Amino acid sequence: MKQLPDLLLQTPQTIEPCFRIDARLVVFQGDVSDCLEQLPDETIQLIITSPPYNLGKEYENRRDIADYLKTQVPLLKQLYRVLKKEGSLCWQVGNFVEEGEVYPLDIFYYPLFKKQGFKLRNRIIWRFGHGLHASKRLSGRVYHINHLKERSRLEFILRSFYSFRCNPASA
Structure with a gap:
C-alpha cells in the first residue's frame, strides 16, 4: 500500500466527460x-446505483407506482447489457409512500430484475440513525441494497470477500 505522501505527489488523473475505453476516470x-x-456491451464490472424513489423531488416526476416501475425497465435493460458476465449490480432503494401506504421498492423491483436475467444474490439492510421523522407511522431508518448477478454467472465465493463469526449458542 502506498504511503500518503506518495499519493499526494502523484500526477492527478484526467477526468473525462464521456466514456472512452482507455479512460481511467x-x-x-x-x-x-x-x-x-456510449458504453459497449459487457464493459462494467460493478454498478452501484440509487434510482429516484418516485417521491416527486425536483429531479423526478411523481407518478402511479406501476407507471414509475415501467419507466425503470429500459434502464435495467441497459444496465444488464453493459454489465460484464461476472459483474454485479447493487441497487439501493428505500420506500415509496402514497396515501399513508408504504411500498417497499426493492420488493417491487424484484420481478423486473428477474425478467432482465438478474438473480438476487444478497439483500443487504443498511440501517442508519438519521432522516426525517414520520408523523403517522414509524420512521424508516433503513435502505435495502439488492446485490444482483447475471443469471448465467452465479459464482460468488463468500470466503474471498467476507469473514463470518457464528455464536455457537445460536447456530
Whole structure:
C-alpha cells in the first residue's frame, strides 16, 4: 500500500466527460440513459446505483407506482447489457409512500430484475440513525441494497470477500 505522501505527489488523473475505453476516470453529467448508450456491451464490472424513489423531488416526476416501475425497465435493460458476465449490480432503494401506504421498492423491483436475467444474490439492510421523522407511522431508518448477478454467472465465493463469526449458542 502506498504511503500518503506518495499519493499526494502523484500526477492527478484526467477526468473525462464521456466514456472512452482507455479512460481511467469518467464523470458524466446528465441523464444516465445517455451515458449508458456510449458504453459497449459487457464493459462494467460493478454498478452501484440509487434510482429516484418516485417521491416527486425536483429531479423526478411523481407518478402511479406501476407507471414509475415501467419507466425503470429500459434502464435495467441497459444496465444488464453493459454489465460484464461476472459483474454485479447493487441497487439501493428505500420506500415509496402514497396515501399513508408504504411500498417497499426493492420488493417491487424484484420481478423486473428477474425478467432482465438478474438473480438476487444478497439483500443487504443498511440501517442508519438519521432522516426525517414520520408523523403517522414509524420512521424508516433503513435502505435495502439488492446485490444482483447475471443469471448465467452465479459464482460468488463468500470466503474471498467476507469473514463470518457464528455464536455457537445460536447456530
